[in-house]
Amino acid sequence: MTAAITEPDAAETAPDCLVEQDGHVLIVTMNRPHRRNALSSEMLRIMESAWDRVNDDPEIRVCILTGAGGYFCAGMDLKTANEKPPSESFEDGSYDPTVIKGLLKGFRLTKPLIAAVEGPAIAGGTEILQGTDIRVAGESARFGVAEARWSLYPMGGSAVRLPRQIPYTVAAELLLTGRTLGAPEAKELGLIGHVVPDGEALAKAREIADQIAANGPLAVQAILRTMRMSEGKHEDECWADDARIGAAVFSSADAKEGPRAFLEKRAPRFEGR
Numbered sequence: 429m430t431a432a433i434t435e436p437d438a439a440e441t442a443p444d445c446l447v448e449q450d451g452h453v454l455i456v457t458m459n460r461p462h463r464r465n466a467l468s469s470e471m472l473r474i475m476e477s478a479w480d481r482v483n484d485d486p487e488i489r490v491c492i493l494t495g496a497g498g499y500f501c502a503g504m505d506l507k508t509a510n511e512k513p514p515s516e517s518f519e520d521g522s523y524d525p526t527v528i529k530g531l532l533k534g535f536r537l538t539k540p541l542i543a544a545v546e547g548p549a550i551a552g553g554t555e556i557l558q559g560t561d562i563r564v565a566g567e568s569a570r571f572g573v574a575e576a577r578w579s580l581y582p583m584g585g586s587a588v589r590l591p592r593q594i595p596y597t598v599a600a601e602l603l604l605t606g607r608t609l610g611a612p613e614a615k616e617l618g619l620i621g622h623v624v625p626d627g628e629a630l631a632k633a634r635e636i637a638d639q640i641a642a643n644g645p646l647a648v649q650a651i652l653r654t655m656r657m658s659e660g661k662h663e664d665e666c667w668a669d670d671a672r673i674g675a676a677v678f679s680s681a682d683a684k685e686g687p688r689a690f691l692e693k694r695a696p697r698f699e700g701r
């Protein structure tokens with residue numbers, strides 16, 4: 429990303445995004461609660477490097493994306509966008525919106541990403557959600573793609589992704605009206621997987637992350653690779669890659685350790701090889 433915006437809140441000294449590793453889990457926290465964690469250039473830059481860290485560091489097996497202060501993300505910062513409209517960056521070619529890595533558009537993690545949502549996840553907030561694999565929300569969370577209300581376009585990928593993730597007619601209505609959904613409705617539609625009491629989304633996400641981190645990392649990453657590779661394809665186009673990816677897992681040392689641990693009635697010790 430080349431465009432930079434000077435933040436007006438110079439008093440804010442904490443980084444716009446916090447990245448913390450706990451064991452095999454990386455926790456990425458969008459951190460501009462005074463603006464409902466609206467996306468800044470700095471936040472997106474930190475998220476981009478966090479995604480590289482997830483993909484490159486074998487010690488990291490799962491990632492959680494959350495927001496500070498009881499909010500997930502209110503999308504693009506509409507205040508700074510008034511000072512420097514994104515259209516300028518699109519037009520002068522300094523920003524290519526075909527890949528928005530921070531928002532996971534045109535770029536995916538090779539490890540599972542769990543969203544822990546509290547409060548609003550609006551516009552860019554619901555857009556990045558669609559790039560996550562497992563989604564947990566507090567019961568007061570709200571979701572929506574509000575761009576059309578401001579005559580903007582959901583540049584984070586929702587016009588393509590949302591109709592693939594929830595029923596077409598609901599996706600069309602959300603994208604075209606900008607209406608928001610509560611967490612129970614989002615769960616009913618399959619946009620999220622879990623609704624928990626407010627304030628407990630991160631704990632639930634952590635519980636799921638720990639379950640995944642205890643599994644064979646090669647198996648987990650291979651399953652995810654096949655899921656990503658086969659998206660939108662006829663199943664007959666997928667079996668060759670499915671078999672190749674699966675066979676590599678069966679050939680690993682971890683694939684011997686798992687059944688051995690079962691026989692010996694102990695927890696497996698996976699090493700990712």
Ligand SMILES: C[C@H]([C@H](O)CC(=O)SCCNC(=O)CCNC(=O)[C@H](O)C(C)(C)COP(=O)(O)OP(=O)(O)OC[C@H]1O[C@@H](n2cnc3c(N)ncnc32)[C@H](O)[C@@H]1OP(=O)(O)O)[C@H]1CC[C@H]2[C@@H]3CCC4=CC(=O)CC[C@]4(C)[C@H]3CC[C@]12C
Nearest residue numbers: 431463466502503504505506514548551552574582583584
């Ligand atoms: C193109 C993508 C993306 O698709 C575009 C968007 O995301 S458009 C964003 C639309 N957002 C909204 O419609 C949400 C607006 N907010 C609300 O509706 C409500 O605030 C709320 C429901 C979220 C919360 O309501 P509350 O009642 O709880 O709180 P409220 O009192 O309203 O607010 C509290 C204070 O928070 C402030 N606030 C809230 N939301 C925002 C916001 N979105 N922006 C700024 N401030 C916000 C509110 O004003 C209150 O403050 P006060 O001081 O108390 O008044 C684009 C997504 C990211 C873009 C990239 C960003 C970085 C870039 C920079 C560049 O220079 C180049 C371009 C780019 C890379 C840019 C490119 C486009 C994106 C990818």
